[in-house]
Amino acid sequence: MKYHIVPFGCQMNRSDAERVRTVLESMGFVEAADENDPQIAIKGIIACSVRQKAIDRVYGRILKWNKAKAEKPLITFVSGCVLPADKKKFLKLFDLVFPMDTLPELPQMIRDYGVAIPMNRNPPEGVDLQKEQLKTGGAAALALDSKNRIEEFWKLSPHYASDWEAYVPIQNGCDKFCTYCAVPYTRGREVSRPSQDILAEVHSLVEKGYKSITLLGQNVNSYGLDKKGEEKSFPQLMKAIGELGMESGKEFWVFFTSPHPRDITNELLEVMAAYPVLANWVHFPLQSGDDEVLERMNRRHSMERYREVMGDIRRILPGVSVFTDIIVGFSGETEEQFNHTVDAMREFCYDMAFIAQYSPRPGAKSADWPDDVPKAEKERRFHLLGDELTQAAAPRNLQRVGTIERVLVTGKDRKDGYYSGYTQGRIPVRVSAQGAQLGEFCDVEVVSARPLSIEGVPVHSGGREDGNA
Numbered sequence: 314m315k316y317h318i319v320p321f322g323c324q325m326n327r328s329d330a331e332r333v334r335t336v337l338e339s340m341g342f343v344e345a346a347d348e349n350d351p352q353i354a355i356k357g358i359i360a361c362s363v364r365q366k367a368i369d370r371v372y373g374r375i376l377k378w379n380k381a382k383a384e385k386p387l388i389t390f391v392s393g394c395v396l397p398a399d400k401k402k403f404l405k406l407f408d409l410v411f412p413m414d415t416l417p418e419l420p421q422m423i424r425d426y427g428v429a430i431p432m433n434r435n436p437p438e439g440v441d442l443q444k445e446q447l448k449t450g451g452a453a454a455l456a457l458d459s460k461n462r463i464e465e466f467w468k469l470s471p472h473y474a475s476d477w478e479a480y481v482p483i484q485n486g487c488d489k490f491c492t493y494c495a496v497p498y499t500r501g502r503e504v505s506r507p508s509q510d511i512l513a514e515v516h517s518l519v520e521k522g523y524k525s526i527t528l529l530g531q532n533v534n535s536y537g538l539d540k541k542g543e544e545k546s547f548p549q550l551m552k553a554i555g556e557l558g559m560e561s562g563k564e565f566w567v568f569f570t571s572p573h574p575r576d577i578t579n580e581l582l583e584v585m586a587a588y589p590v591l592a593n594w595v596h597f598p599l600q601s602g603d604d605e606v607l608e609r610m611n612r613r614h615s616m617e618r619y620r621e622v623m624g625d626i627r628r629i630l631p632g633v634s635v636f637t638d639i640i641v642g643f644s645g646e647t648e649e650q651f652n653h654t655v656d657a658m659r660e661f662c663y664d665m666a667f668i669a670q671y672s673p674r675p676g677a678k679s680a681d682w683p684d685d686v687p688k689a690e691k692e693r694r695f696h697l698l699g700d701e702l703t704q705a706a707a708p709r710n711l712q713r714v715g716t717i718e719r720v721l722v723t724g725k726d727r728k729d730g731y732y733s734g735y736t737q738g739r740i741p742v743r744v745s746a747q748g749a750q751l752g753e754f755c756d757v758e759v760v761s762a763r764p765l766s767i768e769g770v771p772v773h774s775g776g777r778e779d780g781n782a
């Protein structure tokens with residue numbers, strides 16, 4: 314029998330899906346690549362509550378799946394980032410609704426549920442579906458507190474989606490409560506994963522030959538703050554991974570995302586500078602370049618502080634790539650405040666910016682505030698910032714033409730005869746396939762550049778693989 318999982322949203326959800334795969338495969342289920350495979354007996358969604366659109370997609374999927382149930386038995390489940398209001402509705406639509414940290418109980422939930430799924434998901438009169446779910450799915454797990462549950466969840470070894478790139482969760486939840494974000498309400502407060510488990514997972518990935526490892530958390534660089542005095546701090550964890558890299562003698566790159574500017578310290582940057590496996594890449598979210606907007610977002614740092622940290626990043630990590638996240642059209646954002654974000658974009662010269670048009674996230678504090686920047690104006694600000702980004706990044710990529718870059722080759726490119734990959738600074742690279750190998754590092758001579766990416770030809774000691782000089 315087969316299963317199919319649909320993860321929506323961020324890398325954390327994709328990483329969670331890898332552990333869901335492990336559990337289902339331990340029960341003898343095999344993954345179906347095609348959602349319409351007739352042998353599928355279990356279908357699940359890892360939901361994302363970042364925007365209403367993402368939740369609407371969950372409803373779209375389950376309504377379709379429930380129609381198919383008239384033809385054959387099927388168990389459906391949903392987990393991931395789910396707000397209490399959606400959970401109530403999901404309980405009427407899905408067979409199983411469970412928080413991710415009760416995943417170790419999934420086999421029992423499925424066994425208790427059985428394969429003879431009732432066609433009609435309207436609960437029989439007098440049956441409280443939520444209580445039923447707790448009886449079947451969560452009884453043992455509920456005996457544990459949420460901190461212990463997430464630690465049990467992390468102990469599951471993931472079924473990695475790739476043989477060369479892996480995500481390693483190091484922390485769950487967030488204590489920052491930015492007003493536009495629902496994560497503290499869907500994933501709860503910060504819990505740091507035990508460092509010895511993280512180091513064991515990284516060690517095993519390195520031994521298996523993984524080349525790119527990304528440490529994941531909602532607020533990754535506040536790692537250890539919830540266990541002060543008993544657990545490593547984030548810089549100490551990074552140092553231990555750096556040492557592990559030196560001892561292994563293997564080449565691999567370690568990234569981390571997403572950090573919060575308040576928790577980036579010089580100690581961390583100095584550790585990054587000291588160990589070659591720690592990538593020369595910093596994801597440094599700006600969100601807004603205006604102090605008043607930052608305050609309304611509850612980011613709890615000023616532009617002065619951001620500028621100071623950016624100075625430290627560029628000083629301690631020469632040649633570093635810096636990526637950012639920006640929201641345009643936040644509740645109450647004036648033209649003048651937006652212009653401060655444009656100024657910041659020009660000043661900080663990011664290599665990449667993930668720009669989002671603000672939309673209220675149900676469950677987040679700002680969802681109660683007016684969404685008062687018109688759609689057309691958000692679009693205008695979005696495109697204007699996008700243009701600023703390409704103008705700032707293009708010259709740096711052009712300067713790379715003619716240089717040699719180390720690249721990890723990660724997939725097939727859309728263009729025939731080419732692979733795609735990235736540098737240690739996460740600059741996307743199109744690599745001519747001749748002389749390159751999927752899942753391996755190679756040196757490429759950069760032959761052309763676009764504003765946000767470069768193209769290269771593999772080189773070896775005798776010259777370029779395409780035979781050109």
Ligand code: SF4
Pocket residue numbers: 487488489490491494495496497531532573
């Ligand atoms: S730091 Fe802010 S944006 Fe990031 S997960 Fe926490 S609350 Fe959300």
